[in-house]
Amino acid sequence: MPVISSKKPYRVGRSRTGLGLFATKPIRKGDKIIRYFGPLLDSRNKKDDAVENKYLFELNGRWTIDGSIRANTARYINHACRPNSESDVNTRKKKIMIRALKNIEPGEEISYDYGTDYFKAYLKPIGCKCVTCEKKRKKKRAEARAERLRLKAKAERKALKEAEKAAARKTVNPKRGQQLNGKKPGHAKLLNGQGGTTARRPLAAAKSKLASRPKAKPGREARTTSSRP
């Protein structure tokens, strides 16, 4: 990280998206903050044209500034969809100056709009993390949450209504319910009673038949023995 002179109205610091540039002194609207600089790349030069990184700043169809060098502190400035600064491009001098669009207080993060091409290529696929977009996302999430709660409440009301309807149906025909409840134990009693008697009777008959035979046997034996003498 480059050593920043205390004379300068900014410092590199932690931002939500990694590092960022923050005001250390009040910056007035229109003030020059920092120059965005680096090697000049000529698109007509094959080697230059092959350079690819996130810090390329296109000046025009031919010239691009490669701001990826360490000394270019302005490369720490993050993009914002509603920034407090802008990139002031002088195509003739091939120079870029970051300038305040509004008064910036110490501690505020310095930002500028990277432009549509950069936004489409790098920010849109991952989702822009600037304050404005985060706020939008937060609002959308809150709206989605509210919608989920509304649907849940609706479903609960519907379920309650159906439960009430079902309860009302039961109270309209109370006899039916009692008869059903009364029949069951009565039927069971009958079954137990009938089953008991019908099952016991033949058993008892069989038992008496079985019991009568041995009784008869000794009777006959007794008769034969008694008849012998």
Ligand SMILES: [Zn+2]
């Ligand atoms: Zn944004």
